[in-house]
Amino acid sequence: MTRPSGLESAKAAAPATAQDVNLEQQYVELNDKQAATMKVVDADQRSFRTLKNAVGNIDFNQNMLVQAFTPYPGRIVDTFFNIGDEVKKGDPLFTIDSPDLLNAESALLAAAGVLELQTRTLARVKQLLKTGGGAQKDVDQSTSDQQTAEGNFKAARDAVRLFGKTDADIDLIVADRKVDSILIVPSTISGRIIARNAAPGLYVQPGNAPAPYSLADISTMWMIANVIETDAPSYKIGQPVEVQVPAYPNEVFRGRVTTLGLNIDPNSHRQLVRSVIDDPQHKLRAGMLASFTIETEPPKTSVSVPIDAVVREGDGTMTVWVTSDGHRFDRRTVKIGMQQDGWRQIVDGLKAGEKVASAGAIFLSNKFANAASG
Numbered sequence: 001m002t003r004p005s006g007l008e009s010a011k012a013a014a015p016a017t018a019q020d021v022n023l024e025q026q027y028v029e030l031n032d033k034q035a036a037t038m039k040v041v042d043a044d045q046r047s048f049r050t051l052k053n054a055v056g057n058i059d060f061n062q063n064m065l066v067q068a069f070t071p072y073p074g075r076i077v078d079t080f081f082n083i084g085d086e087v088k089k090g091d092p093l094f095t096i097d098s099p100d101l102l103n104a105e106s107a108l109l110a111a112a113g114v115l116e117l118q119t120r121t122l123a124r125v126k127q128l129l130k131t132g133g134g135a136q137k138d139v140d141q142s143t144s145d146q147q148t149a150e151g152n153f154k155a156a157r158d159a160v161r162l163f164g165k166t167d168a169d170i171d172l173i174v175a176d177r178k179v180d181s182i183l184i185v186p187s188t189i190s191g192r193i194i195a196r197n198a199a200p201g202l203y204v205q206p207g208n209a210p211a212p213y214s215l216a217d218i219s220t221m222w223m224i225a226n227v228i229e230t231d232a233p234s235y236k237i238g239q240p241v242e243v244q245v246p247a248y249p250n251e252v253f254r255g256r257v258t259t260l261g262l263n264i265d266p267n268s269h270r271q272l273v274r275s276v277i278d279d280p281q282h283k284l285r286a287g288m289l290a291s292f293t294i295e296t297e298p299p300k301t302s303v304s305v306p307i308d309a310v311v312r313e314g315d316g317t318m319t320v321w322v323t324s325d326g327h328r329f330d331r332r333t334v335k336i337g338m339q340q341d342g343w344r345q346i347v348d349g350l351k352a353g354e355k356v357a358s359a360g361a362i363f364l365s366n367k368f369a370n371a372a373s374g
Contacts (some may be wrong), residue, residue, distance in 0.1 A: 006319070021371035027363050028321070035327050037124040039359035045352045046304040048338045048345050052234055052299035056225030058245065058288040060317050061276060064217035066189050072097035072163070073205040075174045076212065077182060079198045086282075089190045093213050094198045102181035105173055111156040112174045137234040181224065190219040192282070221277050223255065223282045223292055226270035234296040237259055241275040242293045245284065253277050253284065257294065302337065303346040309358045310336060310344050311365040320350060321357040321364045329357055329364050 020029045030038065074096035083088055122142040128134030157170050163183055165173075173179065198212035199202075223243050227235065237260060243253040254277070261272030275292065277284065278297050311319050321329040334349030350356070357364055 005254075012270040015264055017098045019078040021309050021368055021370055023368075026368070027129050028329050028331070028367050030327050030329070032327075037360060038326065038329075038357055038363075040051040040307065040323060040326055040355050041306060041358045043303050043305050043346065043350050043352055043354045046343055047300055047301050048304070048340055049295050049299045050338070051340075052227070052231055052294050053288070053291060054225040054227045055110040055124055056223055056273075056292075058277075058284050058286055058290050059222040059224055060216045060218070061222050062193065062219045062284050064189070064191070065194075066187075066191070066215045066217075067211035068093050068187065068213035068215060069096075069185075069206055069208075069211050070096055070185055070204045071206055072096070072098045072100040072183060073203070074100075074181075074183060074196055074201045076200050076204060078200065079212075081195075081196070083193050083196050085193045087187045087193065087215065089193065091187050093187050094185045094220070096204065097181050097182050098163070098183040099181045099188040101160075101163045102179055104156070104163060108160050108173065109172070109177060109179065111153040114150040115146070118142070118149040119158045122146045122270050128353055136216065138365050142281060149216070168268075185212075188219050189214060189215060191215045194286075206266065210250070218282050218284075219278070220255075221227065221279050221286070223275045223277050223290050225273050225275075225290075225292060226265070228271040229264050229271065232260075232264065232271040234269075235273050235294065236296075239296065241277070241295050243275070243277050243290050244292075245288045247288060248283060248287075251283075253279060284318075303350050303352050305350070305356050306358045307339060307342055307344050309361050310334070310346075310359050313365065314369070319365065320346075321361050322350070323355050323357065326355075331364075331368060336370075 020031075021027075023030075057296045065345045076096050077095045079094045080092055087093070122139075124143075125134050125138045125142045129136065129139050157167075160170055160173070161167075164186070192215065193213060194216045195210075195214035196212070197210040202212075204212055223241065235257060237257050239257045241257060243255065244251070245253070253276045257273060258273070259274035266269050305320060307365030309320055311321075313319055317333050320332050320334050322332050323329045332349055335347040338349045339345070
């Protein structure tokens with residue numbers, strides 16, 4: 001707390017007399033009426049967390065980004081999602097008219113026809129052998145041909161299966177003797193569409209940028225910050241992180257530090273600290289301004305007093321007013337530390353259990369200062 005000056009100080013301080021202020025021993029004596037207005041509290045032992053704060057921004061978890069390319073070349077027929085839409089794993093993103101799929105299905109039908117022919121031929125020569133009208137070598141040859149046709153048919157089924165067709169789909173193609181060159185490209189993850197370049201009629205090829213769709217798993221996001229060089233040694237991978245964004249001022253998002261920059265930027269003298277933040281309700285958006293708090297050391301137990309019990313004097317020293325009877329208050333210079341939850345850490349100058357003025361400490365400081373200046 002900073003001691004007011006000028007007119008406010010004059011109004012706040014009671015007239016000083018030799019009887020109520022002792023400059024040499026540095027104490028202030030209050031009468032009963034004045035003492036009744038003072039709030040006195042015990043200096044207490046409290047746990048203080050060593051926290052570091054920094055400002056950064058939210059971004060997609062780049063490790064969870066997926067570029068949805070077509071596995072085979074072709075022209076896009078239909079698209080099913082737009083930017084911002086959420087999709088589930090396995091949902092169809094777009095379809096293409098695939099010449100490769102057409103060739104594979106055509107080869108499947110051809111193999112199915114050969115297998116059917118060889119199966120009938122084998123049955124016929126076996127029947128001839130039974131009636132004495134055929135030879136064993138014909139049966140052996142037909143058996144070999146039928147087995148070869150059966151292997152080719154299985155290979156053709158596997159080739160079509162690579163395009164994402166199910167066994168039921170393949171059976172229907174064979175039964176209807178009808179090919180279907182439309183290839184469905186599904187999403188490989190559950191997430192949100194963050195970019196779309198797909199359009200009906202566009203010819204696409206595997207791996208050719210830009211991808212028709214880009215998706216992000218948004219159950220986690222990145223919080224990217226650049227911390228000052230002097231704080232860099234305090235950060236460690238795995239430290240818990242608490243993140244807040246202006247859009248949700250009363251909500252805390254939690255995560256952990258996952259990446260520390262290897263270099264200090266020579267211009268800004270800052271280090272990259274990247275954290276993965278849990279966002280199961282998908283509230284965070286890439287580009288949001290964010291601030292994080294990291295506990296860099298285990299909590300420390302120290303003597304503490306309410307913030308208003310500490311007064312910053314004109315010369316920069318920090319003082320508290322200690323009392324044993326509620327009337328005489330001794331001026332005590334202290335060394336302060338961290339401030340958390342309305343309490344100020346006292347590093348030196350005060351012991352736990354001592355009584356100090358809380359509300360009214362500034363009045364005592366003004367009263368003493370007026371006497372010293374008079």
